[in-house]
Amino acid sequence: MTVASTSPPLRRPRGDGALAALFVAPAMLGFLVFLLWPTLRGVYLSFTRFNLLTPAEWVGLDNYVRMVNDPIFWDSLTVTVEYVAINIGVQTVSALAIAVLLQRLTQSAVLRGIVLTPYLMSNVVAGIVWLWILDTQLGIGNEIIAGLGFDRIPFLADETWAIPTIALINVWRHVGYTALLLFAGLQAIPNDMYEAAKVDGASEWRMFWRITMPLLRPILAVVLIMTVIGSFQVFDTVAVTTAGGPANATNVLQYYIYGSAFGRFQFGYASAMSVALLVVLSAITFLQYRLTRAGHTDLG
Amino acid sequence: MRIHMRTVGALTGALALSLVTGCAQGGTAGSDGKTVTYWLWDASQQPAYQACAKGFEKENPGLKVKITQLGWGDYWTKLTASFIAGTEPDVFTDHIQKFGQFADLNVLEPLDDLDIDDSAYQTGLAANWKGQDGHQYGTPKDWDTVALFYNRKLTDAAGLTGDQLNSLSWNPKDGGTFEKAIAHLTVDKNGKRGDEQGFDKDNVKVYGLATGGAGDGDGQTTWSPFAASAGWNYTDKARWGTKYQYDSETFQSVIDWYFGLAKKGYLAPFTDYTDGANPANAQLASGKAAASFDGAWMISTYYGTKGLDVGTAPTPTGPTGKRATMMNGLADSVTKNAPNKEGAKKWVRYLASDECQKTVGGYGIVFPATPDGTKAAVAAYKKKGIDVSAFTEPVTDKKNSATFSFPVTDYAADVYALMRPAMQDVFANDAPVSGLDSTNDQINLILGQ
Structure with missing residues (x-):
């Protein structure tokens, strides 16, 4: 034992606060400049008339009054909800099925890789490729449909087909990623539960409903919250495939906001709609969080 | 990758752009007074205008034209962004469909001092580019039917x-x-x-x-x-x-x-x-x-x-x-905040001249706005074995045809x-x-x- 090994006297960690602030500063700066400030400024702009090139002019609640009375806004909100319902509905069910199959049937990393492949492609590229495949006259997809003796389907050019088509294109791209998230959640479920159930003679179907689903719930809830938010923000696929058409049938909210801002230079009105979207998304997220008890686990 | 247009995404962009506005002035290529920057969208026309630029540079020693070509879609997005960021080109190819909006936004330089003679061009082409304030905002470049x-x-x-x-x-x-x-x-x-x-x-x-x-x-x-x-x-x-x-x-x-x-x-x-x-x-x-x-x-x-x-x-x-x-026509417009306004006006005057328009006509890709330029184009098309009378007749045969222009309004x-x-x-x-x-x-x- 030497003197040097004497533990230092207990001191209050005076310097740590400043050091912590230093470490947090870069992230904080990014948060302030790229998130907080734009949000605040967006809220401010929603009360103005602003075309980017001349100073903003305060107009009070005008933009919000216009929004409430704008049939195109309500129409685009309906279209967006329709998109989200199809997109999230199909995507979650298929992702869950894929994840469970991956977990219960195979441990192949190659298969997991293949499932993820569409996600590696850019959304814009995926949109354009599908636009070509599904073109009514020239698309290979429609050539096959016609070759089989069926009528050609105007997937992206008909008001009934366009939204489901775009929703499914995005399911195709995102389902693998969502499945992988759920798969990670499944890995957390202790295997001995399944073994115990098997000993008791439970079927796979019964194990899915009695073990998998309840224990996966917190992960599923988080995945749902994330994908619903992402889904509400659909923009790129619409921009490259239908540009909101035909006749506003795919004029989703983000596309309408984009057109109002960067097409018509109505940044004030676009900001008001963005604020509305923020409110809608916050409400939905809050509700989802509460309803699915995402913060609690049944494991343990 | 999904473009995450967050709830305020559009506004983040706007903010970023407005931050740039302050510090981008004078940072563009043309600010040395020797270069004139010029934008166009049609790649097939670039060689013709490159040839014009050569003629211009010969006539105006010390001035250089830098041509940038962007696809139609990117062209307008980038141009709009450049107005906001203060990085606009000196001169750009203008479309009548966008003219009303640019006039609204007050981003174009009046070109009255160039003394554009309406009668030097096919009928109506110059008049299309007069703003509501009576100023001329573009010089006739070409036309199409x-x-x-x-x-x-x-x-x-x-x-x-x-x-x-x-x-x-x-x-x-x-x-x-x-x-x-x-x-x-x-x-x-x-x-x-x-x-x-x-x-x-x-x-x-x-x-x-x-x-x-x-x-x-x-x-x-x-x-x-x-x-x-x-x-x-x-x-x-x-x-x-x-x-x-x-x-x-x-x-x-x-x-x-x-x-x-x-x-x-x-x-x-x-x-x-x-x-x-x-x-x-x-x-x-x-x-x-x-x-x-x-x-x-x-x-x-x-x-x-x-x-x-x-x-x-x-x-x-x-x-x-x-x-x-x-009968729609394109024009060349000078931007209000052009870094090299003097050079820009010289270049636009040259672009609108018979000399340049005949050069462009000779490539047989577009009908230039001056009658002689049009003639050169018709001859060039003929050389390629293409009869373009279905397009030129409406302009020359006023008895049997009428032409109208793209609606220009606010x-x-x-x-x-x-x-x-x-x-x-x-x-x-x-x-x-x-x-x-x-x-x-x-x-x-x-x-x-």
């Missing part, structure tokens, strides 16, 4: 001669000889023509007329040749009108008849048109349509399509007794945003044309602000 492109193999098979196609006429009641011709060019999957008994309009193999979509608010290559030859105008005044006339009975009867051609099976349906994948020329190239209305800027594309033997005919004569086509972007879905609704969803009344009211309400 619309004509009927047809697949000779298919017209021959239908027994239609070039002369017949050159002298078609139409009316909104029975469609006239034009409707007869495209009905005859239409063939169903059993080989029956559109005007034969037993024609199956639901199983068409070759449409008489390709679809160019619903035409938005201008119908440049779709319904406008018909609406105009029926005596209709977009607005109450030729330029800077204050009221649109989409509620006119004449207009609506023309639209009813035109899109009605699709119901008869002669015009390819809306669902066959895709902007990016299947425009009118692709329908002709793939043999799915026998003829299509398209603009002069597409001449090289049609004639350059392998295996396609193309002919052209002027637009059909309408109830007014005249043919009609939009709030052009709003008119587009409202008319695009409204026309699609009529064509794609069979909505009644009378529904355009309320769209027209909305538009006029905005214009009356």
Whole structure:
């Protein structure tokens, strides 16, 4: 034992606060400049008339009054909800099925890789490729449909087909990623539960409903919250495939906001709609969080 | 990767741009007073203007022109962003469709001191670029008209001669000889023509007329040749009108008849048109349509399509007794905050000169705005074996043809945003044309602000 090994006297960690602030500063700066400030400024702009090139002019609640009375806004909100319902509905069910199959049937990393492949492609590229495949006259997809003796389907050019088509294109791209998230959640479920159930003679179907689903719930809830938010923000696929058409049938909210801002230079009105979207998304997220008890686990 | 347009994404961009505005001034290429930056979107025209730049640099020692080409879609996005960021080019190719908006935004430099002589150009081209304040904001560069492109193999098979196609006429009641011709060019999957008994309009193999979509608010290559030859105008005044006339009975009867051609099976349906994948020329190239209305800027594309033997005919004569086509012209504009304004004006003056326009005409890709430039282009096309009289006749033969220009008004972007879905609704969803009344009211309400 030497003197040097004497533990230092207990001191209050005076310097740590400043050091912590230093470490947090870069992230904080990014948060302030790229998130907080734009949000605040967006809220401010929603009360103005602003075309980017001349100073903003305060107009009070005008933009919000216009929004409430704008049939195109309500129409685009309906279209967006329709998109989200199809997109999230199909995507979650298929992702869950894929994840469970991956977990219960195979441990192949190659298969997991293949499932993820569409996600590696850019959304814009995926949109354009599908636009070509599904073109009514020239698309290979429609050539096959016609070759089989069926009528050609105007997937992206008909008001009934366009939204489901775009929703499914995005399911195709995102389902693998969502499945992988759920798969990670499944890995957390202790295997001995399944073994115990098997000993008791439970079927796979019964194990899915009695073990998998309840224990996966917190992960599923988080995945749902994330994908619903992402889904509400659909923009790129619409921009490259239908540009909101035909006749506003795919004029989703983000596309309408984009057109109002960067097409018509109505940044004030676009900001008001963005604020509305923020409110809608916050409400939905809050509700989802509460309803699915995402913060609690049944494991343990 | 999904573009995460967060709730405030659009505004983040706006903020980032406005942050840049302050510090970008003077940082652009032309600020040394020696370089003039010039933007254009048509890649096929770049060599012609490069040749002009050479001539200009010879005449103006010490000045250099830097040409940047961007695709049509990126072009306008980038230009708009450059206005905000203060990185705009000195000179850019301007389109009449955007002129109203740029005038609204006050980003163009008046060019009155260049003393543009209207009579030095084809009629109406210079006047289109006068703002409501009376100032000139662009110098005439080129012009284009619309004509009927047809697949000779298919017209021959239908027994239609070039002369017949050159002298078609139409009316909104029975469609006239034009409707007869495209009905005859239409063939169903059993080989029956559109005007034969037993024609199956639901199983068409070759449409008489390709679809160019619903035409938005201008119908440049779709319904406008018909609406105009029926005596209709977009607005109450030729330029800077204050009221649109989409509620006119004449207009609506023309639209009813035109899109009605699709119901008869002669015009390819809306669902066959895709902007990016299947425009009118692709329908002709793939043999799915026998003829299509398209603009002069597409001449090289049609004639350059392998295996396609193309002919052209002027637009059909309408109830007014005249043919009609939009005559649209591009211009060169100087930006208000051009880093090298002096050089910019010199370059624009040169671009508008007979010398440069004859050079450009010699490339045979576009019709320059001066009569001599046009002549050079006609000769160059002829050398390539292309007869362009279907495009030039409407400009020279005032007795039998009328030309009209793209509607120039305030709030052009709003008119587009409202008319695009409204026309699609009529064509794609069979909505009644009378529904355009309320769209027209909305538009006029905005214009009356």
